[in-house]
Amino acid sequence: MADLVGTAPASAFPATSSSGALLTIEGLTVDFSGVRVLRGIDLTLSRGESLGIVGESGSGKSVTWLATLGLLPRTANVSGSVQLDGQEMLGVAASRLDRIRGGRVAMIFQDPSSALNPVIRIGKQVGEVLARHQGVSGANIRAETKRLFDLVGLPDAARRFDAYPHELSGGQNQRVMIAMALAGKPDVLVADEPTTALDATIQAQILDLLTTIRRETGMALVLISHDLGVVSETCERIMVMYGGRVVEAAPSDSIFANPQHPYTQGLLAALPPFDGALHRLIPIEGQVPEPANMPPGCPFAPRCAQRMTVCKETIPPLTQTEAGHFSACIAGAVTEARQSLKVHKSVLA
Amino acid sequence: MLRFAAIRILRAVLTIALVVTFAFLVLRLSGDPARSIMGDDASPEAMAAFRREWGLDQPLWAQYLHYFAAILHGELGRSMRGGGPALDLVLGRIPATLMLTLPALLMKLAIGIPAGIYAALHRDSAIDRAVMVTAVAGYTVPSFVLGLVLVQVLAIWFAWLPTGGTGSLQHLILPIITLGVGGAAVLARFVRSAMLEVLGQPYIRTASAKGIPWAAVVRGHALPNAAIPTVTIVGFMVGNLIAGAVVVESVFSWPGLGNLLVVSVTARDLAVVQCILLLVAVAMVLSNLIVDFLYGFLDPRLAEANSTGGH
Ligand SMILES: Nc1ncnc2c1ncn2[C@@H]1O[C@H](COP(=O)(O)OP(=O)(O)OP(=O)(O)O)[C@@H](O)[C@H]1O
């Protein structure tokens, strides 16, 4: 019952653009051996949109997208709905999923050096995608791979085809991963902390590259990160996750100008200021709860300075607080309690 | 690459020298060949003559130097029992041993590898558990126990197969099975865990995220990686082709190298024992060399380390 209340209707969380939903996730939940780690995710992604996902470690950012692409281990129990252009993706035959993965939705991962196969030449690893999703074959694979390597700014592209991952730096390997993702000409690229394992300058270069490519190809970008700052520079819209739920979602500028959820406010307070002045950063006190010990009410309640008694019992639903801005906080929703209640009735009806 | 090879070969030669020295010491210090070959009731004069003939009256270090120098000249000595060249005696037994160990090796590979792969791909399924239980049983039961049980059941109760000896293809079956079961079990367990390790790696998830069908992910991305650690244990089994059948040859009275070893050790027939040990060491060292080069071939990370001289 609590979960039903906590699940916002998809219609209450529309995409910012009007060109129609490309990817729609509704009520996505994931359980690992009976423990719920993802507790009802709803989101809509439009064509060409850039969406940032932020949250502390363990908030369910990766699991959301691994579940979407059917990449979780068999021990995971996934339910809900994921639709790409209106076609259901969850639970479809492997052969259909394999046409979507790498072709329509590509995903790259945190540590590029372990995400590439150590015993296969990188050119061949990219070529696999070309052969599978673009029907490229023979000598064209080498030519097209070189073009992709040039596109992602891999130095000495022609010679790199025969290199192994260990012969490249982390940043270069991440460029290979991006080239591999682009090889399928995807509509969506999900980048799961693509720069966490890289040093700061390389990090900026990779983020620039992703932004440029998105502009040029018109694909949608989902950028997962711990870092609200990184995401806000790259993405138009931000979704904040906590304890396996979405706690706030809004356009980037709106998140910065007017953060609604105490957790988002905490994340912002922990950001170094833009002017570079040395203010004391205020980290959020306490720890993310373990999925097995999730508090019954608001997942953030144990750490929330604005906590009220109801917070410990009721799971606050994701509610629209202003146009395009959604937050899951009882305190923030008090003023709009009536509207919020109406939304619930319409969901339950 | 050259330097890599030179280091490996030097190490191989040192290993063999160590084995030779060790065998010499253990055998010379553990008993008196004159007594064990001539028998307790031989006359003191005969014993002394025997000792003189085989150089056993010399100080130990002189015997050792003499022995080592002879080996360097390719002279492996004569059997104290028969008098013939030890090497001929030993080489003559090799075909019989290989007749058991080669098919047994094939059996290990043909059963162990697919079973391990299958178990890993169907982790925690009923078949996985069955494979693992069988594997644990297969490698905890000593081969002489298994051999005796097989003889009892198949040869004595059902009388389908001979209990031991030579003469027909039927004679081969029980010893080969006895040899193969344990190794297949070891290999199955090993391959399973190597596969599980590889299947948990991020690059496998990457391959799936690229839309590569699972069968192709397993074939093209998982197996080549799982092959790398597996080569070690298969190399060990290959190195064991010559020496691996001692117990089973005894159980089935099979006239192979293992049998010769047991007889020669009991008799303290030094030259023969040393010749066998030398051969075993050479086989082990050779298989290690092959494994090392195979590593370089299978794993580009090592290939590079090798070509730059291990830096
Ligand atoms: N294979 C798995 N088995 C069991 N639990 C898992 C598994 N994968 C993830 N989890 C759990 O699911 C929860 C969410 O994990 P997830 O990886 O999505 O976090 P995240 O937000 O991506 O964190 P990070 O920033 O550390 O990557 C965590 O509590 C994690 O322990």
Ligand code: SF4
């Ligand atoms: S619902 Fe309550 S505990 Fe949760 S964030 Fe809002 S005020 Fe804090």
Ligand SMILES: [Mg+2]
């Ligand atoms: Mg993650």
